[in-house]
Structures are given as structure tokens and as C-alpha cells.
Amino acid sequence: MSLRYTAPTEVRPEMQDFVAYTPGLTIDEIRERYCLERVIKLASNENPLGTSPLVQKAICEQAAMAFRYPRGGLKVAEAIARHHGVTAEQIVVGNGSDELIDLLIRVKAVPGVHNVLGFKPCFNMYPVLAKLCGATFRQVPLNEDFSFPWEAMTAMADENTALIFVTTPDNPSGFCPPVEAIMNFAATLPAGTFLVVDEAYMDFSDDEKKHSVLPHLAQLPNVGVLRTFSKSFGLAGIRLGYAVLPPSLAAAVRKARSPFSVNLLAEAAGVAALQDKEFRRETLRVTREGRSFLSMELKKIGFTVYPSQANFIMVKPPRSIAANTLYTALLERGIIVRQLKSGYDLPDFLRITIGTHDENICLTQAVKEILHA
Numbered sequence: 001m002s003l004r005y006t007a008p009t010e011v012r013p014e015m016q017d018f019v020a021y022t023p024g025l026t027i028d029e030i031r032e033r034y035c036l037e038r039v040i041k042l043a044s045n046e047n048p049l050g051t052s053p054l055v056q057k058a059i060c061e062q063a064a065m066a067f068r069y070p071r072g073g074l075k076v077a078e079a080i081a082r083h084h085g086v087t088a089e090q091i092v093v094g095n096g097s098d099e100l101i102d103l104l105i106r107v108k109a110v111p112g113v114h115n116v117l118g119f120k121p122c123f124n125m126y127p128v129l130a131k132l133c134g135a136t137f138r139q140v141p142l143n144e145d146f147s148f149p150w151e152a153m154t155a156m157a158d159e160n161t162a163l164i165f166v167t168t169p170d171n172p173s174g175f176c177p178p179v180e181a182i183m184n185f186a187a188t189l190p191a192g193t194f195l196v197v198d199e200a201y202m203d204f205s206d207d208e209k210k211h212s213v214l215p216h217l218a219q220l221p222n223v224g225v226l227r228t229f230s231k232s233f234g235l236a237g238i239r240l241g242y243a244v245l246p247p248s249l250a251a252a253v254r255k256a257r258s259p260f261s262v263n264l265l266a267e268a269a270g271v272a273a274l275q276d277k278e279f280r281r282e283t284l285r286v287t288r289e290g291r292s293f294l295s296m297e298l299k300k301i302g303f304t305v306y307p308s309q310a311n312f313i314m315v316k317p318p319r320s321i322a323a324n325t326l327y328t329a330l331l332e333r334g335i336i337v338r339q340l341k342s343g344y345d346l347p348d349f350l351r352i353t354i355g356t357h358d359e360n361i362c363l364t365q366a367v368k369e370i371l372h373a
């Protein structure tokens with residue numbers, strides 16, 4: 001393959017058949033398309049309670065400082081380190097954990113040489129960003145019940161495997177293995193391979209201690225954790241995520257990051273979100289109760305509901321209706337759920353974010369109406 005460009009607008013070969021990440025539909029798009037007054041969005045795993053009042057106040061207080069450059073998220077990194085009982089040098093904050101996925105790939109994977117591994121299906125940003133970096137992305141199919149085939153993943157790793165991404169609880173299934181399984185898996189990896197455990201949804205699990213690898217990182221030199229403020233902290237629109245890494249890798253990622261990617265408002269919002277314990281407690285309570293409620297209600301009417309420890313459930317509708325038909329019928333009623341056809345290649349499944357109790361009831365009622373129509 002010639003690498004010489006023949007036109008000034010020609011782009012890298014990786015970009016020629018590049019498929020971008022497809023985000024969920026927005027409330028405004030659906031409101032306009034179907035002329036609806038109320039739209040319920042249960043598609044992007046956002047916080048059902050909205051934005052914490054403490055966070056809103058902190059953002060307003062910082063508004064007058066918007067003319068200043070930010071400080072690279074130093075203050076929020078220190079607050080996160082205290083929150084988890086780790087050192088600040090282990091923390092790298094980013095413009096959402098998406099930025100940290102990108103940076104980890106760029107600092108570890110040499111384009112054209114290294115490979116990056118993930119399960120299939122997996123959170124689509126891993127393959128999208130690996131491809132953009134010029135690294136091969138290899139995937140190991142999940143077991144039929146969406147549990148993790150650890151041995152197959154170990155077998156797929158070789159001396160050119162720079163990174164492995166594992167999401168737990170997993171997106172889109174909600175599957176969450178015991179922490180011992182992850183620790184045992186980490187011990188099987190080649191010397192140069194770093195395991196990234198993406199715990200974006202970990203705090204929604206019934207028992208974090210049983211599942212999270214974060215408290216064990218001191219014993220695991222080849223493992224790091226990704227977390228985000230987009231879910232239980234309710235800051236998806238602010239863009240703030242973080243990685244907990246061995247200090248030398250954290251320093252490399254920090255060097256590669258654009259210096260102002262965590263802006264002034266994000267930093268203030270993150271510090272306030274960590275302080276608002278009541279908002280977070282309530283978020284976790286509403287989500288866990290809603291998860292049980294929705295799972296039970298949908299099972300009663302013939303859905304296959306996969307056990308989830310996240311703030312969403314993955315479901316397969318009863319045989320009488322195709323996932324796609326149900327998805328469109330829900331949209332027409334102003335309820336947005338996530339189709340899993342694009343990105344995940346699961347056309348027969350839907351992913352539903354846990355909403356408020358009222359939203360969960362609206363969803364189950366709408367589903368019942370559609371099934372009986």
C-alpha cells in the first residue's frame with residue numbers, strides 16, 4: 001500500500017472505511033420528529049435524578065472565572081484520590097473517560113505493530129479509537145449468556161498485545177464477574193500487556209467490594225481502572241472521567257493529554273459531585289430499586305432480562321414482537337431506549353436505562369399497550 005497522498009484532502013487509510021461511534025438519539029430530535037410534549041430518555045445510561053443542586057451551585061459560582069485557563073484538573077484529581085484512598089499521582093482526569101481510552105491506546109499501542117483486545121460485543125469506543133490510532137483491534141466473542149470467556153481472551157493475547165479492555169459491569173449486558181476472576185485473569189497475561197478494567201457502572205452494583213478491582217490495584221501492576229462522572233454523579237454533559245493507573249503510566253498519559261481538556265466548570269462540578277453524598281446515595285437507591293422493578297415487570301410479560309449490576313438492563317422482547325418494532329413503537333410514544341443493532345451487532349436486543357419510578361412505570365405501561373395492540 002502506498003502511503004503517498006495524491007490529494008490535499010486525502011486522509012489516513014484508517015479513515016477511509018472508518019465508522020464513527022453512534023450516540024443515542026436526543027430528546028429534542030424525538031420531540032420534533034413525533035410532535036410530542038413529553039419525551040422519556042432511557043437510552044444513554046444517564047442519571048435519572050438530573051444534576052445535583054450542589055453541582056449546579058458550584059458551576060454557577062465558577063461561571064465568572066470562565067475567561068481563565070483551567071489548571072488541568074489538579075484539584076478534582078486530589079479529591080478523587082481521597083475518595084478512593086489512592087495517591088493523586090495514580091489519577092489522571094480527562095474529558096470523559098472516552099478521552100482516557102484514546103490516550104491509553106495512544107501511549108501504549110505502536111501503530112501498525114501492536115494490537116488491542118476486547119470482548120465482542122463491547123463498548124464501541126474501544127474499537128473505534130484503536131482503529132483511529134492505527135492499532136489492530138481483536139475481539140473474543142462473549143459466551144452465549146454474555147459472561148466472559150477468560151481463557152479464550154488469554155489465548156488471544158500475544159507479545160504484541162498492548163492493552164486489553166474489559167468492562168465490568170459490562171455494557172450492554174450488565175454482566176459483572178467476581179473480582180477474583182479479573183485478578184486471576186490479570187495473572188495470565190503476557191509481560192507487556194496492560195489490562196484496563198472499565199468500571200463506568202461499578203457503583204451501581206449491589207456490592208462493589210465483591211466486584212471492583214480498584215481496591216486491589218496495589219497488588220496488580222498490570223491493571224488500571226477507568227471511572228466516569230457521567231453516570232452515578234450525573235455529569236454526562238460536563239465531560240469528566242478518570243483513570244487510576246500505576247504512577248509511571250499515569251504520568252505518560254498526563255503528558256500526552258491536551259493541557260486544558262478538563263475545563264474549569266468540569267473541575268468545580270466534579271469536586272462538588274464528590275461532596276454531595278446524599279444525591280449519590282439517592283441515585284444508587286433509585287437505580288437499584290428501579291432495576292429490580294423493571295426486570296420483574298418485563299419478565300412477567302415474557303421478556304428475557306439479563307441479570308445486570310449496572311444502571312441499565314439488556315432485554316430480548318417476547319417472540320410476538322421484534323426488537324426493532326418495539327423500539328419504533330416506543331419512540332412514537334416518546335420513550336427512547338437503545339437499539340443494539342449498530343455498534344453491538346445485537347439486533348434482537350434492546351438496552352434500557354433505569355429511570356425514575358414514574359419513568360419506569362410509563363415504560364412498562366407503554367410496552368404492555370404495544371404488546372396488546
Ligand SMILES: Cc1ncc(COP(=O)(O)O)c(C=O)c1O
Pocket residue numbers: 044045095096097098099123167171198200227228229230236240241
Ligand atoms: C463502558 C463505558 N465506558 C466509558 C464510557 C464513556 O464515559 P464518558 O462519558 O466518561 O466518556 C461509557 C459511556 O457510555 C461506557 O458505557
